[in-house]
Amino acid sequence: MTQVEAYAALGPGQPLVPWSYEIQQLQPNEVLVRVRACGICHSDVHMIDNDWGFARYPLVPGHEVVGEVVAVGPLVTHLSPGMRVGIGWQRSSCGQCEDCLRGQDHLCDQSQGVITHGHGGFASHLAVDARYCFPLPNELPTEAAGPLLCGGITVYSALRAAGMGSGLRIGIIGMGGLGHMAIQFASRLGNHVTAFTTTEAKAREAAQLGAHDAILIRNDQPSRRPDRPLHIILNTAPVPTPVEPYLDLLASDGVLCYVGAPTAPISVPIFPLLVKRRRIMGSPIGSRATILEMLENAARFGVLPRVETFPMSKVNDALNRVRQNQVRYRAVLLA
Template identity: 40%
Template sequence: MSNNIIHAYAALQPAQELVPYTFDAGELLPHEVEIQVEYCGLCHSDLSIIQNDWQVSQYPVIPGHEVIGRISRIGAGAQGLHIGQRVGLGWTAETCEHCASCLQGERIFCSDLVPTIVGHAGGFADKVRASWQWVIPLLEQLDPITAGPLLCGGVTVFHPLMQHKIQAVHKVGVIGIGGLGHIAIKLLKAWGCEITAFSSNLAKKHDLLKMGAHNVLQSDDYQAMKSYYSQFDLILSTVNVGLQWNEYLKLLSPRGAFHFVGAVLTPAQIDPSILMARSIQLTGSDTGTPATLKQLLAFAERFQIRPQVEVFPMSQVNQAIAHLKSGKTRYRIVLKADF
């Protein structure tokens, strides 16, 4: 059998269950690395692509962009990697390497960026390929079962902390304590910040306090929020639903920042006068560069930061997706390859 045959799980049409799917990936290109998949996280972004929520999906869709595995083949032009090395792959599989953004080290703004699961075969498979620049070496001390979610969910919430120069003296709020939000709490605890979690489900309160949150508030209890006005240096929103954003802006201290990392599908209604009165920053970001990914993994190894995961065999991917949709996941799903 050809080395180029890949076995995967794919959605053939929008919102369909995934089915076994085999394809010939062609010859390995000089800049590519092939990874034998061990584990792959299941992210809400995978659901969005399966369902074509963002109108960018290309079918068949092979989801999976929080990949952990070992290098099985290396293209002739790949640098700094070796066969058998444990590596990770996140949201991005390839960038052009010659545009202004790439040359400035800001590859996430590359106009030719190829997401791992859009027009590209993702990690719900026995093997996955990517450009070598985006294949991130893992320290052997990192737990391979829990490391995958750091490569997308983790870097998504890590990047704003770097962007806004967050320090231990700062007070940070996190809206939405799911896959992204719970990693944010773990990172902020290691950072030394005072943390307030905003959750729609106060049944999680015990978990959140144990993770490191100092305060837990109902995310739509705007009356209770009034006692927190002008206190936060940063509020990080991980949710994909609309809230009364102006009530959250009132929680920020002068020159504080409100940062979106959750892709809300409805336009946000913002009162500019609130921004003006305190010189508040309104920002957003998605993932991070290879350099930021490496910084995050080093930080996670140093402080033993491990996302809280539930593990399913990859052959039970549809059951895992149903569990994620149920809202009962605590707090991230990881699929173990069992081809």
């Protein structure tokens, strides 16, 4: 039995308070992890506030976890006590459906989230299906690795699904928690990156992160065209943006991909899709195989989120800064 000391929301929108629970016994396929660091994602805020309508309280948020394995179930053979691991959004999947069998378990209809179907990483420990607990390369520091397991895999998986290899022209809309990692992945894997952002200061930061060009957004539209049409545009912005101006910047067979969830429906003109065979897609997190690939590339090419760290005891201060968009670019709690 393990006594877990956590921080939980007892109701929608409430500040987090100390709360404890017991893990009586690990399931045969589970692993128990001692939390060393945990990122704060906007999805944690949405769950605390029950914006999506399925939060269950007491709610222990946290799904960008870095920690140390302290115990494993009898069926777990690839992890052992003492290993440093990361845990992201997904807790489990059925393992039997068509999506799971083709290696796309993150699309499983029975997929379970770390904080939607259990308690998360704003805590001393958590237990999770060992399939969704990933050994971390030594090159990834504990305080920065967590956001890669959610925001990092979200943008990496989307870019891969949209066709990213190397030698392409890729646009990134937004320079926030997702966009600043997308710029790094796209540029360091050998692509020409154009950032679309709202301020000169963010344009300069985009260049420091690896963007080759930056186009300012004025009145919700790009202020100019890139020198050549783009093969992929990844929209990381969580607010509604007009579709047509960005479709018009795509090359033939270009892809406009959404990972930021707009707060209102988008209007899509069909003619720009027809004439150049363009397409629009969305993308969630990534499969286990893609997560391992992402971690390997992040370590090899030095892709790291920029983080601000807070003691776990200051969780409400950190959450308030995230709510007010005062963190550049990711907040991380340290145990």
